[in-house]
Amino acid sequence: MSDQSRFRRLRGSFRLGRRDREGEALPPDDPRVEVFPDPVDVFVSDQPWLGRVLHPLVSIDLGVLDPAALGPGARDLPVLARGLLLSPVEREGGLLGGHLPAPPDEWSAVNWLAFRIEDDGRWRLLGDRSVFAIETVGDDVPAALAAFYADAEADLAASRERWRVHGVLAGGDFGDPTRPRAGSEGGFPVVERLGGDTPTGNWVVEPPPAAVVLEAPDAGAPVLRLVDGRPFRFVAATPGYPWRDHGADAILLFVEPETRTALLTFDWS
Template identity: 35%
Template structure:
């Protein structure tokens, strides 16, 4: 099984700051989600070569979890701290939720407005740094204002490992989550935290994880990205350590 951590050198099939990520019928997604890196899933499974999913960083929330203030717009594929996409045949990320799931620029809180502007500005600066130097650097609000070079991904492949993201909020009803006893080894108790997530009984596999602040001013400590090949579903959750 392919598994690497701290990916600082781009692998073939990895495209930082990809363009044309969202379908034409959902152009508003670009107001809410920052495309970090396209990942050819053939890196993880050769039979999926040419299938490219994009790691996305939500611009919101300023505080709390994404979706927790828009419950009236949740559905079977979206919920607090969970969002899902269908990967189209031309590798666009089609959101499986309602546009009202995102607060976006309708937010009234002045700190949240400042946060949104800072996220967009820091992303643009990171993109410019990449174009100039061919490496990723973050303009994190936790730094000194200078660019700090970062890993493109903190983790690529491997098992779906547990974390507080599995318990922060209930998974949307289109999916099921459970500990995976097939992965448990009593000699390696950490394996007890490996989880199994399915859609219609078909399992997701781990694609990648990265901290939002590797790329932007802020963000989750781990953006967790999963994929189910038959339905071409890309599922995200967020670990806040």
């Protein structure tokens, strides 16, 4: 299956049909986004390990979005607030966090990540780092897990090189991953969907962290709220596989601006 065919399948997989308000696709040169932001610039300094387990793909300037899209709490966001689309390294053999017998706290859940947007715009993970298996083994990392991380870093490095040299987001050539794959030279949007209705998909299957309520009706868009009722706003979604092998079919970002809480979840085929 070509990358473009997979892209069309992705659009159907979480129902980006015409009946939905589909939002906006952002090209690589859109001034509202930064591609491949440095982990040092987007994560808080006292959680430096986040750059190993999460690859920052796109940073979106929340300050230039229509405040109506984020709701009345948009004024509570810091001036430097950004939305991040992050690709988790771990998923092999199951879902992110699936190795845990139970969520360790109210902000942790299988296939979900919760963050606080700090005053300087950087993100702080609210849940426990044990949702990443590599963070539970100390220096004695199993060989298979170490190899999986090494492959992910190599994939990301090749994707960065494709971006640097060719200026496109595209899958890598099988013989030379620093070159775009045949059939995908035209590239993908760096954000497949900015705003619009909340996409549906298999991301609703896994319950969110205990601090969050998910309403997923059979008909209509899913709704995410904090337990006190404050709603999250859907901000953006994009596929992860053009950036790195084994990336999610969709990375979805939600923000509750009053509490500066950001949620990421992932759609997998």
